[in-house]
Amino acid sequence: MGKKKTLTGAFLAVAMLTVAGCSGQGTASGETAAAPADPADASGSIKVLTHRTDLVQNGTMDKYAAEFNKIYPKVKVKFEALTDYEGEVKIRMNTEDYGDVLMIPGVVAKNDYPKFFAPLGSSTELGGKYRFSDKTEVGGKIYGIATFGTANGFLYNKAVWKKAGITAWPTTPQEFLSGLKSIKSRTDAVPYYTNFKDGWPLTSWSNNIGSVTCDARANDKLAGPASPWKKGGELHTIDSLLYDIVDSGLSEKDPNTTNWEASKGLIAKGEVATMQLGSWAITQMRAAAEQAGTDPDDIGFMPFPAQKDGKYCALLASDYQQAVNAHSDHKTAARAWVDWFSEKSGFPAEEGAVSALKSAPMPSTLTDFVDNDVTFMERSEAETGEVNAIDNAAEIGLNKPDYRQKLVDTARGAQKGSLEDFLADLDKRWNEAAGTVGS
Template sequence: MKKKLLGTMAVAIGFSLVLSACGSKSGSSDNSSDGKETITFINHKTDWTSNGKWDEYIKEFNQKYPDINVKVETITDYAGQMKIRMNSKDYGDVFMLPDTVKPQDFNKFVEPIGKQNELEEKYMGLSNKSYEGITYGLPIAINATGLLVNKKLFEEAGIKEFPKTPEEFISALKTIKKKNPDVIPLYTNYASNWAMANWDFVRVGASGNPDITNEMTSDKAPFAEGKTMNTIYKLLYDVTKEGLTEKDPSTTDWEQSKQDLADGKIAVMVLGSWAIQQVQELAEDPEDIAFETFPMTAEDGKQYITVAPDYNIAINVNSEHKEAARKFVEWFINDSNYAKDTGAISAVKGKYYPDALKSMQDTGVEFIEANPAPEGKESLFSDIVNASEIGLDTTDKTKQRIVDAAKGNTNESFDDIMDDLNKKWSNAIDEVTK
């Protein structure tokens, strides 16, 4: 099986952002009272507003572009609020393109960046925000999805090698629980309504198959026993049923969970690598916090970890300051230290890999990125997801359902849930492809 591995793409290339002729030029250039052009940048990083990080970034940007003011606006419920705001033209000049926008609708909301095949010579992770060969947003960073771990708890429990199978993983969590009954072996973050989607995001790495998502668009039973999604969800069910998660999932607290993982009160959370640095900064010893691949081994005997884009930065098609907005996008992607400052992989090929992920490569884990959808089918998977209403990749809905069943809060069995998911998925394929 041909695999699209990031390691083979890490080639240092000097460049500047290609501003393709397919993008229109700026409209009117209204200036602010100080004679400078002003653009608004809307994003999800609310913590960077409170800690002054965005002020630092804009100061650095102005060293290169002193004639452009950047007004930064951050939103806590970013995807939800932007979905509402994008019903109007008032969603900034530069913004993070939400996943709620369908690929076929990109051109209604977003200024094109350039041709995908040209930009792919310089950037990773363009597939999900490109349509019909045109790229509409550039990844602010590339993240791995796996397990954020307090490795000190594993070491204290005598676990020297991180588990590679679901069975080994459950055994390890039981050992940790026996060693310290007060520790929560795996924290689900059930109440967040976003964190549990990471259980879906691990599927490419767990399977070792970069085409698994594309294959699901024609597989009418992707949740059947023996298939990757079933195995992933069964692990969540079994860990919960064994009492290895928090007692009351409805009371989980995302912000507190980071501190508890740092303090050794939680052993594992399924998350993106973007969270590594956040938790390390809270830990007495940052070396206690590590990142591991999902405990599954591919058919070829290797372990892989999913890597995919974070939010993609984009330009509002309605902006009256497109030229200034493009300069900011160019600077943000090429010149800022966003990937390094957030513990992520740079979307610029060969630019930056965080230490926590480099060490994972040293153990033989290979990074794997999902292959793009075939031409003309860019929106097929998202259309099926929306039609199925099971919340795959988008919400915690199905994962919460699994936890509820494992806790005994409902009368459903695991097999009942998987049968229902297959039925809904199959019906959605028929509906979308008829």
């Protein structure tokens, strides 16, 4: 993903599959990776596997390790950054050698966490302290702590929207479309940029599930034959908006030519007005504005255009979660790193992201949301396992780009079909798959 190599919770939430043949070598002991009572109790050399190749290559992670060593001088931290993180870690997990600390790969089924990761404590103990804890809870134990969380919405260039005569956030999908039409008619900017070719940005749309109806359990409610794309349903609203944007000619002319890295400069310079992404992307777009010599404050972030009782809602979703290898010989040192990185490193604030610590304030990147009383809700993950299973059996991929690429192609006439037929087919496949899961 270029400069920011992150797979947000949006990308991972429904991507968990059982890893075929991924069983490790030997049985995990179930021993808790306990936090050291005293820093001196933590010692040894630990390897941290990470997807953030950028932060390892530019020395940022070494700086974090140096700060960590001021408290834990007897622990040596080594980092290994993997470009194809998911693919490489999946292979390594057929052995016991997959680092001491690692980001939980999306390919590991939630119910399999005890096979691969050491428990960090009980859900009672850690649930009150950390956001997103239920994402890694199995049998009353927590197996990972989020590196950070993200809110979802639309990044937009405030100057372009203002030039088009729009200064207030749209409150409905129809108002949002009207805004894009005004941008098309009154400015030279591309109203909306799909990032179609890279694919993964299209998965961000799924992270709006719950924002439409202000329901933190909306994703859980997909478990079973729920007809997720029926009229009035969250996914019907979400995917209809994307379809209507493209169908109305409000996105780039040829989606096959989009480029994620280039898109940062395009929105920074006002050549593109709007993109659907997580709040983690705000800092990147503002950095691009600085490079382009434009005003970083022109990069804004708006919630999904829907309200309940006059209020916007934004679901907070977990990014990767750090876990301790169940087979590590240095569990105490590994746990020391996980706790320090989660609580003391300042990493979430630096990334402009939401801290996993419930006591931490919202980041400055979300000031507009805070000032405008957007309601933040932590997405429930209670039924994630069943939702994943149905999604996989239906071969839809709620958090894979394929089906939304087909949606975009249908909207622009590159693929035959109507919106309603497209969504009806998704519902049919989902409901049929729900009947097979667990049977």
